[in-house]
Amino acid sequence: MSNFSNNHRALIEIRGMKKIYDLGSVQVNALNGVDVDIHENEYVSIMGPSGSGKSTLMNLIGCLDTPSTGEYYLANERVAGLSDAKLAEIRNRRIGFVFQTFNLLPRASALQNVELPLVYAGESPSQRRRRAKEALEAVGLTDRMKHKPNELSGGQRQRVAVARALVTNPSIILADEPTGNLDSKTGAEIMELLDRIHNEGNTIVLVTHEEEIAQHSQRIIRLLDGKIESDRRTTSV
Amino acid sequence: MRFFSDTAAGLRIAFRALVSNKLRAALTTLGIVIGVTTVILMITIILGLNRAVEGQFAFLGANTYYVSKWSWFERNWREQWMRPNMTPDMALRIKEESKLAMAATPLDDREMTVAFGAAQQTGVDVRGVSEDYLITNSVAIDFGRFLSAEDVRRNQPVAVIGAGIAERLFDKVQPIGQKISIAGWKFRVIGVAERVGSFFGQSMDYFVCIPYGTHMKRFGFDPRQNSTTIIVKAASAADMEDLKWELKGLMRRIRKLSPTEPDDFGINDQSLIMGAYNDLTSGIYTGGVIIAFISLLVGGIGIMNIMLVSVTERTAEIGLRKALGAKRWMVSWQFLVESAIICAMGGLVGVGFAWGVSLAINEFLPTYMPIWVVGIGIIFSAVVGVFFGLFPSIKAANMPPIEALRHE
Numbered sequence: 001m002s003n004f005s006n007n008h009r010a011l012i013e014i015r016g017m018k019k020i021y022d023l024g025s026v027q028v029n030a031l032n033g034v035d036v037d038i039h040e041n042e043y044v045s046i047m048g049p050s051g052s053g054k055s056t057l058m059n060l061i062g063c064l065d066t067p068s069t070g071e072y073y074l075a076n077e078r079v080a081g082l083s084d085a086k087l088a089e090i091r092n093r094r095i096g097f098v099f100q101t102f103n104l105l106p107r108a109s110a111l112q113n114v115e116l117p118l119v120y121a122g123e124s125p126s127q128r129r130r131r132a133k134e135a136l137e138a139v140g141l142t143d144r145m146k147h148k149p150n151e152l153s154g155g156q157r158q159r160v161a162v163a164r165a166l167v168t169n170p171s172i173i174l175a176d177e178p179t180g181n182l183d184s185k186t187g188a189e190i191m192e193l194l195d196r197i198h199n200e201g202n203t204i205v206l207v208t209h210e211e212e213i214a215q216h217s218q219r220i221i222r223l224l225d226g227k228i229e230s231d232r233r234t235t236s237v
Numbered sequence: 238m239r240f241f242s243d244t245a246a247g248l249r250i251a252f253r254a255l256v257s258n259k260l261r262a263a264l265t266t267l268g269i270v271i272g273v274t275t276v277i278l279m280i281t282i283i284l285g286l287n288r289a290v291e292g293q294f295a296f297l298g299a300n301t302y303y304v305s306k307w308s309w310f311e312r313n314w315r316e317q318w319m320r321p322n323m324t325p326d327m328a329l330r331i332k333e334e335s336k337l338a339m340a341a342t343p344l345d346d347r348e349m350t351v352a353f354g355a356a357q358q359t360g361v362d363v364r365g366v367s368e369d370y371l372i373t374n375s376v377a378i379d380f381g382r383f384l385s386a387e388d389v390r391r392n393q394p395v396a397v398i399g400a401g402i403a404e405r406l407f408d409k410v411q412p413i414g415q416k417i418s419i420a421g422w423k424f425r426v427i428g429v430a431e432r433v434g435s436f437f438g439q440s441m442d443y444f445v446c447i448p449y450g451t452h453m454k455r456f457g458f459d460p461r462q463n464s465t466t467i468i469v470k471a472a473s474a475a476d477m478e479d480l481k482w483e484l485k486g487l488m489r490r491i492r493k494l495s496p497t498e499p500d501d502f503g504i505n506d507q508s509l510i511m512g513a514y515n516d517l518t519s520g521i522y523t524g525g526v527i528i529a530f531i532s533l534l535v536g537g538i539g540i541m542n543i544m545l546v547s548v549t550e551r552t553a554e555i556g557l558r559k560a561l562g563a564k565r566w567m568v569s570w571q572f573l574v575e576s577a578i579i580c581a582m583g584g585l586v587g588v589g590f591a592w593g594v595s596l597a598i599n600e601f602l603p604t605y606m607p608i609w610v611v612g613i614g615i616i617f618s619a620v621v622g623v624f625f626g627l628f629p630s631i632k633a634a635n636m637p638p639i640e641a642l643r644h645e
Contacts, residue, residue: 064560064638085564092562103557103642120562164561 010037010073011171011203012061017070019056019226030056031067032226038172038205043198045206045214045234048223055176057223058207062095062174063087075171092120096165100177102157104149110136110160111145117168135163139193155186162193172203179213191216265543266583268536269621272529273587273614274594277606279525280613281595283518285604290514300471301373301506304331304484306464308503310513320501322464325449327491328367331469334487337480339472340369343449343465347456349420351398351445353406361402362444363419365452373470376446381413381428384448388427392450396424400432401442419445422455477506533618536583537625544576544629548636555633556641569630576626577619584618585611 019031031053038044048054059065060072063079066087072079074094082090096117097103104113114132123131136145139159149157158178165173175194179187195216198204206217214220215234222229303309304327306320325343332341345365351358370376371383379400388395396417403412412426424447433441449465471480481504488502548555555568588611595604 059639062560064642088559088562088564091560097560099642103553103560105554105557116558117561120558120564120567168562 009039011040011042011075012036012038012205013071013073014061015071017057017060017067017072019053019060019065020068029226031060034070034223034226034228036221036228036231038203040171040203041198041201042219043204043206043217045208045217045220046223047207047209047211047214047220048229049209051225052223053226054207054223056226058174058176058205061172061205062097063090088120092117093168094171096168096170096173098158098161098165098173098175098178100180102149102154102161102181104157104160104164106149109146109148110141110152110163113149113160114164114167117164121168131167132163135167136160138166139163153186154182155189158182158186158190159193162190162197166197166202172205173197174205174207176207177209178206179208179210187213261543262579262582265539266536266579266586268532268539269580269583269618270536270587270590272533272536272621273584273618274590275525275532276529276617277588277591277610277614278594278598278604279521279529280610281591281604281606282598282602283521284607284610285595285599285602286514286518288605289603290511299375300474300477302469302471302477302481302484303503303505304467304469304488305503305505306501307505309505309509311503317503321492323467323502325365325453325465325467327465327488328369328467330491331467331484331487332369335469335480335483337471337476337483338469340372341467341469342367342369342373343467344370345449345452345456345465347452349456351402351406351417351419353415353417356406356408358402358405358443360443361419363452363456364444364446365449365456366446367449369470370446370468373468377431379429379431381426383428384446389448389450392448392454394422394424394451395427395447397428397430397446398426399430399442399444401440402445403429404442417445419447420456481506533621536580537621540576540580540622541625541628543579544572544626545632547575548572548629548633551633552636552641555636556638556643559636559638560642565634568636569634572630572633573623573626576630577622580622580625581615581619584615587618588614 014034014036017031017034018029021028021030034053034057036057046054046057056065060067061074063074063082066082067080070080074090077090079087079090091097104110105116108116111129111132114135115128118128118131133142133145136142139162141156141159141163144152144156144160147156149160152160158181162173162178165175173194178194179190182190191213194204194206204217206214208214217234219231219233221231304323306323307317311317325345328341328343331338335341343366346362348360349363351361351363364370366384367389368384368386371378376383376397378397381397383397384395387393396419398406398412398417406412406417407415412429415426416423417426418424424445430442430444435441469480469484471477484504485500488504489500492501494501558568558571591610591614592606595606598604
């Protein structure tokens with residue numbers, strides 16, 4: 001087993017993952033045996049109708065939840081069965097989240113929002129400031145650092161969220177319907193930003209139900225009823 | 238600490254939440270405010286009393302015993318009532334026969350009206366004493382002189398007046414040599430005592446000293462007291478204990494008590510008053526602690542309630558923080574800080590209230606509020622905040638991140 005775990009090549013390696021929700025009278029198999037490998041610098045979309053288990057898979061990949069059974073290795077680290085504190089550390093170091101609803105702290109400035117993961121990483125204030133500024137520059141918000149979320153447009157808010165996801169230099173960027181709350185023009189801008197981040201060497205996992213958005217990625221995993229229905233490379237790349 | 242700045246951010250968040258919910262915050266912290274006000278008031282009253290009392294029983298004279306028919310602070314009233322009265326001549330015998338007493342004076346006092354011309358003062362403590370009263374009670378003379386042995390021996394109609402009387406009766410006239418009337422009898426003023434000040438809001442400067450023989454002859458015994466008190470002063474503090482035993486023996490001899498009979502007199506001193514005073518203040522302490530405890534309990538439960546609401550309202554924020562890598566203790570730390578801050582602010586308001594009330598109380602009860610009391614109030618309420626914030630903060634810390642994130 002230890003030999004096995006030391007010889008992973010994939011960044012994300014999921015084996016026989018099941019997630020069962022016990023709703024008292026019924027048990028719901030949200031994931032029913034999933035095997036996935038995602039390599040470094042891949043750009044993957046997870047698609048599927050609602051109830052297919054794509055949100056559950058994303059939560060598990062993002063270490064927000066633990067599987068009922070099965071194995072999950074993230075960057076050679078066995079994630080299944082880790083403690084809460086350890087999972088929090090992994091989320092902090094390894095994963096950058098981008099949410100559909102941006103999820104920024106409304107009373108904090110853009111800079112403070114981007115600094116937040118570094119606060120939990122225990123970075124010094126001057127380091128935090130420097131790195132947060134760099135991340136905001138990378139998403140093109142140099143002149144909006146002091147603004148609060150309600151003083152920013154939707155697109156700008158999502159850029160702040162992307163900067164926040166990038167700032168810890170994570171192993172993967174996990175984007176859950178990142179354009180779902182944006183108009184098509186701003187949505188396209190955010191997708192361009194994600195494409196650029198991918199080209200700079202980052203690994204991106206995208207959860208979406210829009211074909212057009214999924215076409216930005218190199219590979220589309222389609223889920224249905226808690227199982228992988230198909231796993232194909234996209235035609236555009 | 239690496240989370241100092243997050244604490245600072247927590248403070249800012251807490252402060253903004255408070256400002257945007259002024260009424261709610263005010264109502265929430267009301268219990269804390271009342272609790273802290275009570276605690277601080279108790280402290281300031283006790284401190285004030287202690288300060289007022291410190292050295293103030295000196296009006297009873299240092300190193301003195303009050304030999305009396307009555308035993309102070311003993312409750313055998315019936316037995317004490319049956320005791321024979323004491324008479325002023327016992328003071329002379331004590332003075333003659335005691336080796337340790339440096340001075341002894343009888344004291345008979347009655348409240349009477351003292352007048353000079355049209356000016357008059359009611360309720361003046363008129364004391365019949367001997368020349369030794371100057372020594373036993375450390376009377377300081379401002380003008381003129383105190384009663385002399387000759388005045389006392391010849392029962393002269395002379396009086397030494399307190400500074401308050403001098404002020405009240407002698408507006409423009411020099412009091413020495415003037416004739417004042419006490420309950421209709423004329424007395425010549427021979428001296429004015431220095432200002433003593435007030436004790437428990439009562440001025441100590443409204444008294445008149447006259448020779449005890451004159452007092453007896455003109456006014457008789459006070460029907461309430463009905464017995465002379467004899468004040469005896471030891472030569473030094475070291476002699477106090479021995480003097481007590483000497484006085485006991487002397488009095489038993491004077492009273493001709495057989496060895497089996499109990500004392501029919503009391504030998505009282507300041508420590509008895511201090512004892513009674515300590516009983517009183519410990520009563521205030523206990524009452525204060527109970528009231529404060531109850532109101533802080535009520536206040537704390539209010540805080541807990543509002544923190545639970547705050548945790549529910551900020552479910553999404555908690556989820557986000559967890560997704561970004563906040564560990565449980567970091568989340569609970571944030572809410573604990575917030576709760577502590579809310580309470581500390583309530584504590585600050587309580588300290589302010591207590592300050593105002595203690596100023597008002599100071600009119601009739603001495604209060605004293607040193608600056609460290611402010612710190613005590615704030616720290617104390619912050620501790621209450623931490624204690625009652627514990628449950629809500631644990632609830633926040635235990636929220637699963639996905640559930641929290643899904644919450645809109």
